[in-house]
Amino acid sequence: MVSQDLLKRFSAGFQRFQKTWYCPENNIYEDLRAGQNPYALVVACSDSRVDPVLLLDATPGDLFVIRNVANLVPPYEPDSHHHGVSAALEYAVRHLRIEHIMVMGHAKCGGFTSLLEVSHSDDEFLNIWMSLACRAKAEVDRTLPDADPDERQRACEMWGVRFSLDNLMGYPWIREAVERGELLLHGLYFDMGTGELLYFDAHREAFVPMVEACASAGASSVRVRR
Ligand SMILES: [Zn+2]
Incomplete structure (x- = not known):
C-alpha cells in the first residue's frame, strides 16, 4: 500500500x-x-538528484527550467506534433528574451545507462526518446569502443550535452539571437561522483572544471574559477 x-x-x-x-x-x-524575468533557461535531467534550482542555489524567478530524461534538446522540427521542449524554448527565447541557455548534464544518468545497455524492448517511450542521443552513443562507440562501462557512460553523457547544444543552434530564432550577441549557450556537467561542476569549453572542445570538488567531506570552501 x-x-x-x-x-x-x-x-x-x-x-x-x-x-x-x-x-x-x-x-x-x-x-x-x-x-517573470529569469536570468537563464536551464535544460536539466528529470533525475531527482540534479535539481538545477538547488544545485545553483537559485531563488524563485531566477531560472526557467526544462527537465526531461537525460537533459536532451530535440532537433528543430516545425511539424504539427506536440513538442514540449521546443515550446518551452520558444517561450523563453522569443517571449522572455532569455540571455543564457544552459544544458546541464550529469553523471550516473539513468537515461544514458539505458541507451548504452541492451535496449528495453517493452519500454513504450524511453527508447524512442533516448534515440535523440544516438549521435552521442555513436561517438562513444567510435572513440571508446573498449573502455569500461563507467568511462563510456561519462563520455556519452558529455557528448549528449554537446549535441544538445548543436541542436539548439538548429532553431532559427536561437541561432539568430546567438549571432546578434543577445543569447549565450553553455554546457555544464555535474559530476555526482566527485562533486565537481564542469563547463564545456568550446574552444578546447573539452569539459573543464568550473567549480572544483570539496577538499574533504563537509569542507566549507570551494574555489570558483569562473
Ligand atoms: Zn539523468
Whole structure:
C-alpha cells in the first residue's frame, strides 16, 4: 500500500517555502506576481538528484527550467506534433528574451545507462526518446569502443550535452539571437561522483572544471574559477 504521508510532507514543505519566500514583508513575490524575468533557461535531467534550482542555489524567478530524461534538446522540427521542449524554448527565447541557455548534464544518468545497455524492448517511450542521443552513443562507440562501462557512460553523457547544444543552434530564432550577441549557450556537467561542476569549453572542445570538488567531506570552501 502506498504511504498516505506524502501530502503531510508536501504541506510541511510548502509551509517552509511560504515562511522563506512568500510571507515576509517585501518578499520576492511582490515583484514576481507582475511577471517573470529569469536570468537563464536551464535544460536539466528529470533525475531527482540534479535539481538545477538547488544545485545553483537559485531563488524563485531566477531560472526557467526544462527537465526531461537525460537533459536532451530535440532537433528543430516545425511539424504539427506536440513538442514540449521546443515550446518551452520558444517561450523563453522569443517571449522572455532569455540571455543564457544552459544544458546541464550529469553523471550516473539513468537515461544514458539505458541507451548504452541492451535496449528495453517493452519500454513504450524511453527508447524512442533516448534515440535523440544516438549521435552521442555513436561517438562513444567510435572513440571508446573498449573502455569500461563507467568511462563510456561519462563520455556519452558529455557528448549528449554537446549535441544538445548543436541542436539548439538548429532553431532559427536561437541561432539568430546567438549571432546578434543577445543569447549565450553553455554546457555544464555535474559530476555526482566527485562533486565537481564542469563547463564545456568550446574552444578546447573539452569539459573543464568550473567549480572544483570539496577538499574533504563537509569542507566549507570551494574555489570558483569562473
Ligand atoms: Zn539523468
